[in-house]
Amino acid sequence: MVLCLFFAFSGMAQEPDKRHVTPVKPETNRVQPPPKGTDEKVIQQYISGDSTAAIQEARKDSLRRAYKRYPRLTDFTVGINLADPLFMAFGQSYASADVSATLNMWNRLQPTIELGLGWAKSTPDDMNFIYRGKPSPYVKVGANYNFLFKNSPYYQVYAGIRLGYSTFGYDIDEARYINSYWQEDKEFSIKGEHSHALWGEAGIGLKVKLWDRLSMGWMIRYHGIFNYGKSDHSRPWFIPGYGPRNSSLGFSLGFYYTLPLHRDNGRAINNDTTPTP
């Protein structure tokens, strides 16, 4: 009797038109993967629940990717300055040619050394002598600051300073002196003159990529002499690496070969991005 009643009530409770469904999604530990390249620090901050810090860090991370930070030793560049030999082909009576070595640090600061030779031969029109500047060495040390440090090192707009020094020799030949009052006409030469000079330069320049790791650029330099050697017989006219003693502007035109110094930098500097000043 009791069993009959139990089954009767059970059958009433399971009528199909009175059921309702409550869907339940199974719980899971699966998460969406972060964008490729996201900094591990950002991922860890998200995992630990520090989303504010993660957002800030993600912003910094994106800025870092937009504006590359070049390593301390970005690249090493060797160059040759051929401005004066080129100008000599167009009639200039003196020349200085040099090779340079530049270390690019953070793609900003670039210590530079330049070693070269300078020579001259001038016979000015309507004058009474030949000036021969013997091939003599000079050295310049200094640094450039690259204003386009966020861009490829192959494209640079920079300002630089140099300190230059040269020791050199020269002759004055076929000099002629005419004293019209005493009616004297005398020829002479001043041989074996020696001098030295110390000077400073400040300038701006531009460098662009030509092909692969080869680039070219120019630099215009304002310069002034700190000290130079005088003798009883002459004042030097031409100073190797400086140009004429009374000049205030110098110009260099160079070709450069760049060697990357950092593994990641190879990708960075080979990325031929155009500058966005």
Place this chain on the structure above:
Amino acid sequence: MTRLTHIASLFSLLVVLLLGTASCGDNSCYDNGNSLPLATFYVGNSQQTVSGLTIMGIGVPGDSLLADSSSLKEIYLPLRTSVTTTAYKVSRWITIGDTKAQTIDTITFDYQPIEFFHSIECGTMFNFDIKRLTYTTNGIDSVVLLTPLVTNSPTPALRIHFTNFN
């Protein structure tokens, strides 16, 4: 900008710079082309124009005169380069009362000529290292050497003080 644009910009600037520097040349010589001692004339202690002066180098070819009865405040006295002594005769007409007379003096320079290259603009010349200066005192009171080294600077090298006969 493309790479070619950069290169084009580079060369454009280069051309502009070359044209700019080409127009900057200055071949002027702002000093004298020769080293000549400049003598200034004084009467008493003031620089004055002295009248009636005749100046001639002793032994000059053709007895050429530097000044002939002229009124002068200063004059360049060129020195010889083939010898180490140059002498000048300085004649001056003076009036004392109603009397007109001529004083004749000699100024002698003993020096060492020095071959000198000044600059590409001014060229070569001779400087003179004055060792000794002698003079007579008929119409000249004194001669003061202002610098022993005569260069092409246009500044006076000596002062000739004439006697004031008035």
